[in-house]
Amino acid sequence: MTRNEGDTMPAKITALVEDLKALRTGLGVEDPHLVTRAGVTIRRVSGVTDDDSPGIVREKIKSWLGRMLAQLPEATARIGRAAFGIDGPGDLPYLARLENLGRVVDREVRTMQRRADHMVGRIAEMAVIHRQPDAAATTPFDLPEPLPRHPWHSAQVRVDLILDQPEIEVFENRRIVSHVDGLAEITHWLSVPPVEHPPNPLDLADLGITLLGGGDMRTQPRMLSSSRVELVLHPPSPLNTGEHHEFFFRVRVATLLPFYVCTPRFACDEFQLRVRFGRDHIPERIWLIDGELSMEAADPVPARPALRADNAGEVHVKFADLAPSSSYGIGWQPS
Missing domain, CATH: 2.60.40 (Immunoglobulin-like)
Known part of the structure; x- marks a missing residue:
């Protein structure tokens, strides 16, 4: 890893976390305006191109999220599927989806929100840093440099x-x-x-x-x-x-x-x-x-x-x- 990669990697993780949090709001992956709401980092990691139709964009993002969630412990993955609207009714907003899952696992919605934030952070880390199964080294995912932060x-x-x-x-x-x-x-x-x-x-x-x-x-x-x-x-x-x-x-x-x-x-x-x-x-x-x-x-x-x-x-x-x-x-x- 070069020094420049190390300097920009935390910023890239932060940028992807922000885009993932934006993606899970509203109806999540079932949002009718998913194409316009998917941030640049989400589009890059999921392989979306400018020529993709809205249906292809949705399927690529859902497929990428599914692959990332499959690498997490099942309890965390379950929160992820609810948070992004992959599981359950497609017409419930973000907090309602977490509340429903919270009732199932007997946890308050604030606890579910904290766990959902942790889940998003883990996905961003895995996406930005690919750990090679047969090597100790890590390589950064090719993400664009994040835009300057808002004040x-x-x-x-x-x-x-x-x-x-x-x-x-x-x-x-x-x-x-x-x-x-x-x-x-x-x-x-x-x-x-x-x-x-x-x-x-x-x-x-x-x-x-x-x-x-x-x-x-x-x-x-x-x-x-x-x-x-x-x-x-x-x-x-x-x-x-x-x-x-x-x-x-x-x-x-x-x-x-x-x-x-x-x-x-x-x-x-x-x-x-x-x-x-x-x-x-x-x-x-x-x-x-x-x-x-x-x-x-x-x-x-x-x-x-x-x-x-x-x-x-x-x-x-x-x-x-x-x-x-x-x-x-x-x-x-x-x-």
């Missing part, structure tokens, strides 16, 4: 959407982890699709954004498009690599389309959403949006898992390992 990622996002008051309010608490030293600005984005037909551009004067904790906004939010807003947040002091920071803000809007999703630009470990409709305004239908293309999140046509509000008129959902540029949340059909 931060979200460890946890908690959102409360309040719909039973005169004014719609969104409260967001976000905990991030810095990937660089001296992180002094955290750029954040919000999208508020217009309700009107034809659509009118969003007016910042009608969007009440207030930072309630975790730093300050030294410049006013700015419009990036007719529906997307950029905020630049400054923590009290610059963050170094690995340091956590929380910020908390509120958004007030007059109207809202019947869905709410988190579509992270960078990786997100966990997203919790509570939507309060109120007991007197429970929608006729509520559904889960789990790892879908952002352009389809508002579409009420696709078949999705149904959700029910509790006695207080609230819906709670939770997601893990959110893939960048995919949407997670709920949609509803007003009664």
